[in-house]
Amino acid sequence: MKTMKNKGQLIVISGPSGCGKDTVVKEVLKTNKKAWLSISCTSRKIRPGDVDGKDYYFLTKEEFEDKIKRGEFLEYAKYSDNYYGTPKDAIEEKLNQGIDVILVIEIQGALKIKEQLKNTLFIFILPPSIKELKKRLENRNTETKEAITKRFQIAYKEINTVNKYNYVVINDIVEDAAKKVNSIIISEKCRVDLMDDEFINSLEEEIHEVLLEYDSTNK
Amino acid sequence: MKTMKNKGQLIVISGPSGCGKDTVVKEVLKTNKKAWLSISCTSRKIRPGDVDGKDYYFLTKEEFEDKIKRGEFLEYAKYSDNYYGTPKDAIEEKLNQGIDVILVIEIQGALKIKEQLKNTLFIFILPPSIKELKKRLENRNTETKEAITKRFQIAYKEINTVNKYNYVVINDIVEDAAKKVNSIIISEKCRVDLMDDEFINSLEEEIHEVLLEYDSTNK
Numbered sequence: 442m443k444t445m446k447n448k449g450q451l452i453v454i455s456g457p458s459g460c461g462k463d464t465v466v467k468e469v470l471k472t473n474k475k476a477w478l479s480i481s482c483t484s485r486k487i488r489p490g491d492v493d494g495k496d497y498y499f500l501t502k503e504e505f506e507d508k509i510k511r512g513e514f515l516e517y518a519k520y521s522d523n524y525y526g527t528p529k530d531a532i533e534e535k536l537n538q539g540i541d542v543i544l545v546i547e548i549q550g551a552l553k554i555k556e557q558l559k560n561t562l563f564i565f566i567l568p569p570s571i572k573e574l575k576k577r578l579e580n581r582n583t584e585t586k587e588a589i590t591k592r593f594q595i596a597y598k599e600i601n602t603v604n605k606y607n608y609v610v611i612n613d614i615v616e617d618a619a620k621k622v623n624s625i626i627i628s629e630k631c632r633v634d635l636m637d638d639e640f641i642n643s644l645e646e647e648i649h650e651v652l653l654e655y656d657s658t659n660k
Numbered sequence: 661m662k663t664m665k666n667k668g669q670l671i672v673i674s675g676p677s678g679c680g681k682d683t684v685v686k687e688v689l690k691t692n693k694k695a696w697l698s699i700s701c702t703s704r705k706i707r708p709g710d711v712d713g714k715d716y717y718f719l720t721k722e723e724f725e726d727k728i729k730r731g732e733f734l735e736y737a738k739y740s741d742n743y744y745g746t747p748k749d750a751i752e753e754k755l756n757q758g759i760d761v762i763l764v765i766e767i768q769g770a771l772k773i774k775e776q777l778k779n780t781l782f783i784f785i786l787p788p789s790i791k792e793l794k795k796r797l798e799n800r801n802t803e804t805k806e807a808i809t810k811r812f813q814i815a816y817k818e819i820n821t822v823n824k825y826n827y828v829v830i831n832d833i834v835e836d837a838a839k840k841v842n843s844i845i846i847s848e849k850c851r852v853d854l855m856d857d858e859f860i861n862s863l864e865e866e867i868h869e870v871l872l873e874y875d876s877t878n879k
Contacts, residue, residue, distance in 0.1 A: 564850075565852070567863070570863075570866065571863055571866030571867050571869075571870055572866065575870055586874065586877075589874075590871065590874045590875075593867055593870050593871055593874070594871065596867055597864065597867045597868065597871065600860060600863055600864055600867070601860065601864075603852060603855070603860060604852060606852050607851070607852060608847065608850040608851060608852060609850055609852050609855055610850055620846070621846055621847070621850055623843070624842070624843035624844075624846035624847045624850075625843075625846075625847040625850060627839070627840055627843035627844075627847075628827065628840070628843045628844040628846075628847040628848075629847075631783075631827040631828055631829055631840055631843075631844060632826070632827060633784070633822060633823060633825050633826060633827060633828050636822070636828055641819060641820065641822060644786070644789075644790055644819055645816065645819055645820075647789065647790030647791070648790050648812055648815055648816045648819065649816065650790075651790055651794055651812050652809065652812055652813065652816065655805065655808075655809045655812070656809075658805075
């Protein structure tokens with residue numbers, strides 16, 4: 442029996458840096474009031490503008506390593522001496538409550554989750570063109586040319602991993618991209634191969650009852 | 661190479677009689693201005709309220725049989741001495757122009773199409789409950805109890821064919837059902853396994869060019 446009716450859907454949204462995945466998800470959540478955005482943990486220092494519990498849960502290196510030891514992450518990674526990780530418990534709790542959970546995550550982290558979790562919806566966000574991606578990264582003005590070059594080298598390696606995802610959404614206009622993501626989330630719930638067989642069985646039984654009722658009144 | 665970029669999507673919408681598929685599609689077309697609704701041909705007599713070319717293309721029995729001989733139907737069937745068929749040419753023309761085509765059709769006709777056409781999107785509409793279906797059929801007041809019984813006998817046989825479809829939409833509230841159908845149509849265009857590989861290849865090439873550019877300016 443394939444039953445998913447009472448469980449929420451885990452939705453992993455990923456893509457090369459600069460593709461605009463955070464902006465798309467912000468727009469997704471404006472329309473989709475039923476989904477819950479999972480917040481990652483990090484051991485990096487809190488920066489001006491960062492809000493603890495909104496942008497990240499900010500932990501010390503020791504706190505983070507304790508959580509690793511206790512197996513509290515769905516996945517974690519270390520970038521330039523800082524840890525980043527996806528806390529497991531809150532996600533499972535929401536899913537068990539029937540709430541959809543959205544996870545915005547780097548490609549490597551997404552691939553780690555893919556190895557572990559079936560029935561997860563993997564959506565890859567792409568920039569409309571590389572020219573546009575270059576413009577966006579350069580306009581951020583927060584990174585050196587070397588750092589941007591590094592990002593492109595990674596993007597070059599990672600872009601082919603799109604084939605491991607279920608859906609690809611091109612982020613040309615944010616509102617359109619968000620509409621596509623929301624459509625994917627809605628349509629996923631209508632997939633016949635994830636349908637609850639019990640529902641069809643109950644319809645069959647009900648039809649059978651109607652036929653018996655007609656039969657008895659015809660006698 | 662998997663390429664679908666310039667072709668429209670054929671969308672087959674089916675379900676047991678009384679499920680409300682025509683009403684749902686009418687609602688779908690209010691939002692989705694890009695899809696084209698295919699009109700069936702029939703040899704049954706035109707009834708008051710019928711509009712030729714809107715409800716059906718009304719043909720004589722001889723005209724219909726000539727079209728059968730010329731292979732002009734995607735599928736056809738005979739119900740109570742009347743022919744019903746899906747004209748092929750108009751559909752292919754629209755699909756080749758990149759226009760999505762919606763086909764509302766009985767379950768048996770849909771299954772015949774399924775045998776012939778790959779990459780077609782099959783959506784099954786279900787009533788929210790059989791009680792509701794019974795109410796809808798009885799409230800039509802256009803059929804005898806025997807005719808309704810016959811419909812339920814057919815529904816009993818056909819309801820399991822839902823497993824041959826891609827998506828199932830429960831028609832509880834028409835607007836919600838239509839939103840689901842439109843979401844399925846949108847998300848289908850984002851499926852990675854139907855993606856144009858050339859697009860990813862072109863992104864890779866563009867990244868490569870950016871890297872060369874950065875490399876030369878760093879020298």
